[in-house]
Amino acid sequence: VPGALGFDPYANDPDRWGFSLAQLGELLLPCLDAAGARVVAELGAYAGDLTRVLTAWAQAAGARVLAVDPAPQPQLEQLAAGSSVLELVRRTSLDALAEIELPDVVIIDGDHNYHTVAGELAAIAHRGQDARLPLLLFHDVCWPHARRDDYFDASLLPVDARHPVAGDAGGLHPDEPGLRVGALPYPRSAARAGGPRNGVLTAVEDFVSGYEGDLRLAVVPAFFGFGALWETSAPWTGAMEDLLGSFDRHPVLERLEGNRVFQLAERHVQTAALWAAREREAELEAVLRRLLRSSAFGFAERLSRARVRAGVAAEHDAVSKAEIRRVLGN
Numbered sequence: 135v136p137g138a139l140g141f142d143p144y145a146n147d148p149d150r151w152g153f154s155l156a157q158l159g160e161l162l163l164p165c166l167d168a169a170g171a172r173v174v175a176e177l178g179a180y181a182g183d184l185t186r187v188l189t190a191w192a193q194a195a196g197a198r199v200l201a202v203d204p205a206p207q208p209q210l211e212q213l214a215a216g217s218s219v220l221e222l223v224r225r226t227s228l229d230a231l232a233e234i235e236l237p238d239v240v241i242i243d244g245d246h247n248y249h250t251v252a253g254e255l256a257a258i259a260h261r262g263q264d265a266r267l268p269l270l271l272f273h274d275v276c277w278p279h280a281r282r283d284d285y286f287d288a289s290l291l292p293v294d295a296r297h298p299v300a301g302d303a304g305g306l307h308p309d310e311p312g313l314r315v316g317a318l319p320y321p322r323s324a325a326r327a328g329g330p331r332n333g334v335l336t337a338v339e340d341f342v343s344g345y346e347g348d349l350r351l352a353v354v355p356a357f358f359g360f361g362a363l364w365e366t367s368a369p370w371t372g373a374m375e376d377l378l379g380s381f382d383r384h385p386v387l388e389r390l391e392g393n394r395v396f397q398l399a400e401r402h403v404q405t406a407a408l409w410a411a412r413e414r415e416a417e418l419e420a421v422l423r424r425l426l427r428s429s430a431f432g433f434a435e436r437l438s439r440a441r442v443r444a445g446v447a448a449e450h451d452a453v454s455k456a457e458i459r460r461v462l463g464n
């Protein structure tokens with residue numbers, strides 16, 4: 135259902151995980167206005183859910199949007215083809231950051247691992263040289279990728295920059311730092327959360343602690359986590375503080391998001407258990423139907439009745455095709 139943003143943030147999210155940063159549009163767009171943004175780059179744009187929001191904003195604000203993605207979905211390609219304010223850059227973030235003009239705002243939402251995010255931040259800082267950092271916005275700075283890498287294509291990363299991945303050994307659950315059978319399927323995520331050089335928020339925090347200059351990091355714990363990082367010397371630092379300060383790691387929001395991802399993971403565990411039960415039920419039904427067709431079972435049924443009549447077996451121990459038909463519902 136289109137909300138205040140004028141579009142449906144679940145358009146490409148039929149299971150309603152809430153995985154697009156577009157879910158945070160009402161918080162994100164005022165940040166662009168506060169920073170007086172003229173050029174905004176979105177690193178990782180997928181199907182263009184957020185890009186659509188950014189493009190509508192850019193049209194009204196007289197700004198431009200660069201959507202950087204090495205593997206854009208067709209919806210994003212169509213969006214770019216029909217927009218004069220949107221440019222689609224089919225590159226990885228690191229390749230693109232080496233050549234595009236340095237934007238006023240960079241939205242980091244591509245390959246959610248320590249190595250890539252640390253590299254993106256270093257590239258942005260390097261490009262800026264002595265100038266102030268752009269306003270940096272992040273997705274996935276809460277569970278599951280705050281402290282757990284995910285690899286779009288692990289083979290593109292140096293071997294020592296990757297953690298062992300989950301594969302099909304189990305899924306992700308907020309109560310479990312390792313893997314849990316039936317939990318959320320993230321086969322390309324690290325098999326274990328936590329520790330050094332693991333996760334998006336870890337990369338952001340390490341960048342902050344190594345940066346010469348005062349930075350402010352705000353984390354809004356909603357829809358997998360929305361982060362904002364800026365230099366406190368920026369003329370718009372007060373406006374950003376007004377927008378995000380009261381949301382920053384607010385305990386009620388943290389609890390709400392914690393509950394949301396818990397319910398999401400539990401639903402998956404229970405759905406997986408339900409599918410396993412259904413498979414077993416289908417196997418049992420096939421066996422019972424074979425018994426119904428079996429002449430040997432017909433003989434067993436007659437023998438069973440004779441034993442009851444002879445008083446050798448109790449009535450409730452007797453087996454019959456009628457009982458099997460009743461259980462099968464026909």
Ligand SMILES: C[S@@+](CC[C@H](N)C(=O)[O-])C[C@H]1O[C@@H](n2cnc3c(N)ncnc32)[C@H](O)[C@@H]1O
Nearest residue numbers: 154155178179180183184226227243244245286
């Ligand atoms: C989570 S999706 C982006 C969602 C989008 N920002 C939104 O909010 O609707 C991640 C995207 O990052 C892209 N991606 C993966 N590796 C990347 C990289 N190194 N640089 C840029 N984008 C990358 C993937 O192709 C994918 O489309």
